[in-house]
Amino acid sequence: MFVGLSIAYFTMGARKVDENESEISMQILRNYADDGVQLKSLLYVTPDNEQKTDHSVPLIICSHGMNDNFWFCEDLCYTLAKRGYAVICPEHRGHKSNSAPSTFGNLEPYDIIGWLDYSEENLDYINVSNSGILGHSMGGLFAAGAYIFESLGEGRFKALVSLAGALNATRALDFFVSNPSILGQLTFTDNMTEKNPINYVTSEFPKNVLMYHGTADTIVDIRCTYDFYGELDPEGTRTDVEFHELEGAPHEIFYDSVYKKAISWFDYYILDKNTDLNSITILELDYTPKYGVLFQVYLLIACFFVMVLFGCSTYLIKPKIYQTTLPKYLTRSFDGVHESKIPRETWYHKLLLILAYLGMNGVAFLIIELFPIYSLNDMMVTAVLSTIFVVVIYHFGSPADKRNIYRWVNPKVAFVWIFGIVGSLTFYAIFPNLPIIEDNILVAGVRLTWFTPFYTTAIAVQLIANILFIRYMFFRRKSADELTYIEPILNGALLFAGTIILLSRDWPTYLIIPNYNITLYFVPMLAIGFGLGFFGFNFLARYLYKFSKTLVVGSILSGLIPAMFVGTSFITFIY
DSSP states (O other): OHHHHHHHHHHHHHHHHHHHHTTOEEEEEEEEOTTSOEEEEEEEEOHHHHTOOSSOEEEEEEEOOTTOOTTTTHHHHHHHHHTTOEEEEEEOTTSTTOOSOBOTTSSHHHHHHHHHHHHHHHOTTEEEEEEEEEEETHHHHHHHHHHHHHHTTTOOEEEEEEESOOOOHHHHHHHHHHOGGGGGGBOOOSOHHHHOGGGGOOSSSSOSEEEEEETTOSSSOTHHHHHHHHHHOTTSOOSSEEEEEETTOOSOOOOHHHHHHHHHHHHHHHSOOOOOGGGOOOOOOSOOHHHHHHHHHHHHHHHHHHHHHHHHHHHHHOGGGGSOOOOGGGOSOTTSTTSOSOHHHHHHHHHHHHHHHHHHHHHHHHHHHHSOOOHHHHHHHHHHHHHHHHHHHHHHSOHHHHHHHHTTOOHHHHHHHHHHHHHHHHHHHHSOOOTTHHHHHHHHTBOOSTHHHHHHHHHHHHHHHHHHHHHHHHSOOSSSSTTTTHHHHHHHHHHHHHHHHHHHHHSHHHHEETTEETHHHHHHHHHHHHHHHHHHHHHHHHHTTOOOTTHHHHHHHHHHHHHHHHTTSGGGSBO
8 A cells, every 4th residue: 555655646746747847858967176076057958949059048057045055946947948048057065965165155156157168068059158147145156256257258147146145255254153153164265355256346347237135134234235236336327237125025035026037137138138027927847856855755665665565575474584593502591601600700791892882983983073974984984883893792792792693693584684675676766766856856965866775774774773782782681571562662662763863863964955844754754664664563573472683684784785885886975
């Protein structure tokens, strides 16, 4: 039922995607900055314009603001594309998929200019000589810088539109003073005064500038635009410069009236065409990240249930597979000769194990904090150190400690869950990824390929296994009959709590979409899925007295082993 419903919802989303693809083509472009940083952008173009080879399609570049991404103002981009433009929305340094730190306008304007060069060399339908640029907030600062520096060079930009732009970098720093956490994401590599666009502005340069700013903007001081406008048109006589104050408007001035004026501005200065504002209709892009993410999540849910179904079916067909077989020398009682009779020695062993565990986690913490590594590498560091910890236990631990390891390790069950994951991923591969979402699922963060289920499974069960391992290593029950029915409940609670903790640590920065905070819904949903799945199977096995504590390790192996191989591929990293 779950699989059927999930596939039905996914199919509905896929149909919506197909409908939109006939109207607009959206692609991910990749380029490299002069300093070697990889850059990404989102391209909007109609299928008809995409087929041209005569460099006749004018270009608009839209520059997003701080803590935003290249999905911003998608309705404006869609409308511009339907009106004959090609639209490129770069994703700036330090934002979402770009791990390089922001430079507060030192390098971003040149990154934008680089997209002009990229388009000229690789997109033979675009006429970069007829280009315009629009920027919002901090993106307005980057856009103004690119517009000015390009105008001093080849002059391929013909018009600039600033929406609540931080057009005076010096004054914009007040925002960062009041938001010091942002400063950690920035790097100041050059003299800020040299790169502040306002220092290049005169009463005659640059030309064709449209500015909007809300008087109730509490993020970017409206005086930034006052300063810029004051340098551009001190006498208020220039016809190619306009500044519109929006009384009572906040920072996000994404209004249809503003969009219409921006479109008419580009039409006039790029296409040499007068456009009546009343003739412009702002189109709505049905296929947004919000819906794309949700539809793709339905498919992941279906795959998850396929994996669980495989493991449970194997248990029902042949339950003996889940029975742990201990080595003969470990089958003796915990009270036998292998267990130390000296309390001091017993606690000495426990102390060694606790210190080793804390030491491994401490090393992992230092590595992760001191080196800028991707989340996948974060997972691999922890996995390697966890393996070392198991070796330490096997070397220093008592036979009882070793026995507890064997209670979790069952190669047959590991293979069951490996095949379960492979089966679910094969099922997943049958259904193609939704366009764009393949590269931007969970907000231009995780590339949704076969890796996503691997990564999700691996990181979730890793912390869960650690919690349960501590519970069994240091808080063992005293008799075989004790806590027979309570233990599954405790395991389920630990699974749920562990998944919540881990997902809240690793996922939120890739889950949050501006205006669509799906973290609130997705993390609990995924946590409940893992928690109920493992808890339900655990309780069922307990009730049938055929339980073997190998489920979690089987899941770990089935997640980690493929992730190690897939992790060597570029496509698997968290961008």
